[in-house]
Amino acid sequence: MLTLQCLREERDRVLDALAKRHIDATATVDQVLDLDAKRRATQTELDQVLAESNSLSRQIGGLMREGKKAEAEEVKAKTAGLKAKTGELKDAMDAAEQELQVLLVSLPNTPCGLVAAGKTPDDNEEVFRSAEPQAAGGAAKPHWDLAKEHDLIDFDLGAKVTGAGFPFYKGQGAKLQRGLIRFFLEKADDAGYTEFIPPHMVNADSGYGTGQLPDKEGQMYHMQEDNLYMIPTAEVPLTNIYRDVVLQAADLPQKICGYTPCFRREAGSYGKDVRGLNRLHQFDKVEIVQVTHPEESYATLDTMVDHVKGLLEGLELPYRILRLCGGDMGFTSAMTYDFEVWSAAQERWLEVSSVSNFETFQANRLKCRFKDEDGKNKFVHTLNGSALALPRIVAALLENHQDDQGIVIPKALVPFVGFDRIGG
RNA sequence: GGAGAGGUGGCCGAGCGGCUUAAGGCGCACGCCUGGAAAGCGUGUUGGGGGCAACCCCUCCAGGGUUCGAAUCCCUGUCUCUCCGCCA
Structure with missing residues (x-):
């Protein structure tokens, strides 16, 4: 606000x-x-x-x-x-x-000076691109075929037990999930983020604090009986730790992270890019959150972008970074960088991370302040980023690292998953 | 789910419907004292809002109510704790 x-x-x-x-x-x-x-x-x-x-x-x-x-x-x-x-x-x-x-x-947040005035995703500015994706020349199999072939993910079983968009991960597929989560959490720990395991449901005050309510009411699963919401991202419980809190200037920055499943109704998006892992109702994500002094927040945003870059490089995935234009930015953000990985079989970019500076927009709703040099209470700046969201990472890993026999696990990930390839 | 107890400032802890415009203590900050420190003494110390200012208003879990007047009485909600039941 x-x-x-x-x-x-x-x-x-x-x-x-x-x-x-x-x-x-x-x-x-x-x-x-x-x-x-x-x-x-x-x-x-x-x-x-x-x-x-x-x-x-x-x-x-x-x-x-x-x-x-x-x-x-x-x-x-x-x-x-x-x-x-x-x-x-x-x-x-x-x-x-x-x-x-x-x-x-x-009223949505005011875009910061660097943000362009474009209208659609086509107007986003590409600010970085990693090594060129290998041209698969139509030979690459899509991840849903690979997942079936190696018995990693069962979408039909999920549809039976729960519904579309709630897959089961099996065997090496499940281990890959667990390994990726550990990999992301360890990297966040190395970067100085304190790990939290937050609740997976939040109350309405928390939904309001980070801006999901009242704007995106319909995107969250709501438990009517107890008036609780399933979290659409760990951002909600993690950032709401700071609701109604006055910090000392010396306490800044606060750096925290957490792994949670994320639940999204995705109302209104049925039939659009929903094949395989592209869009799910439940998915896993590691989130990083920082609360900073207002003068530090943009420098912090850069360090968070660098952190996510490091993760994608460790996974040896082709990716690019976009600075979102005004028309494509989220309601609460002042500036957002999206990370997209290349899907070798679908031959398109998949969003895997969104790193944003909210400036005082969330802090104002949260009433999160710090005592400045004059002892006055001022609003902090809040930031967060996915580091990272799993499903599309898994899709890209399967598609980009496939060979004749199966899938090669990138070196950095091997210690976390416990095997160096799938199949073969 | 049943029964009971309780939410007061950064923390602890008093509080009879009006000398409470929240006692006292701890902590913290500043000042005095000291060669320096401790002790002692003094001053200050929730947050929000209005006003150029002096100053004023609101804030004792939240929301209603009674009253000229509510931290205090009544109702509702909420959270915490204890016991019982159920349960991983």
Whole structure:
């Protein structure tokens, strides 16, 4: 959520930035500023009435103590009408505040200066590309065939037991999952991230804190009975650790990570690129999260990008990095880098990681602050990144590292999975 | 699921409907004292909002209610703890 202060002081900059998302927020922002002014005027008036009411009550208290009952009754008469008035003003305040909140929550984050104004994924800027993918020349088998051939993943069984998009991993396929998770967690540990195993369900406050609610309500599985949400990413429980927290400047940066399964309804995307591991309702992911000083966050974003690069290089996969354009960026992000790996059989790029700086957008909702040099509480910046999401990595590993007999496991991964090839 | 107890500042811990605009202690910060320190003394120490400012308002788990006045009384919710039941 954008801060009121920012809208008040930098209205034009905010509007320009939001224009990169192809949103004309002029009407909304001006309405916010109008409501804000109204709210403040009402508050001033309310404060005056409350001050008078408090003062009279104190007088009555004093008189009662001295036993001057008649005089107390006289003062009491003066309080008539004050209550109705405070009630009215409070209602006006609440109404203005609620309206304000609805509008504020509807505004996405402002893209940072480097972000281009494009509209579609085609307008994303490629900022890095690894060694060229090998031209398979149509010989490469798709991962769903390889998975079946080597009995690694059973999609039909998942469909029977749960539904489409919930596969079973078997034998070496299961070991590969477990090995990849360990590989990613060890690398995060080496980079100084503290590991957490968070809950896989969260309450509505947490969903709101990281921005899934109310914007993406329909994308999460909801347990109606207990009003809990299955996490769509570890970002939600991990970042919400910092909800309602005031940190010391010396505590920054906070670096944490965690492995969780992720649950996504993917409503509205049926039939689109859903073959094999391309799009699942449940998948595994290791997430890295940092909470930083506002001046450090973009340098931190670069180190997180480097971390993910290191992982993909360890897996010897061809990949590229995109800086998302305004039109393709998530609601809460100020800048996002997407990582895509090459699918040798599908002959297209698959997104495997998204690394974002949210600046104060989440911190404002989370009320996560730190005490700055002057002892004042200021909002931190939050960042996160997938490091990494498993299914498409598995797809790319199978497709890119296949040979005549089976699949070669990249050297760096061998100690974690416990074998150096599948098949053959 | 049943029964009971309880949520007060950074922490501990008092709190009779009005001298509580939250006692006292610990911790922390600053100052005095000291050759330096400890002790001692003094001052400050939740967060949010309004006002150019003096200052004012809100904040004792959350939301309602009673009252001129609520940390205190009533209702609802929530979380924690103890016991019983069930259970990996």
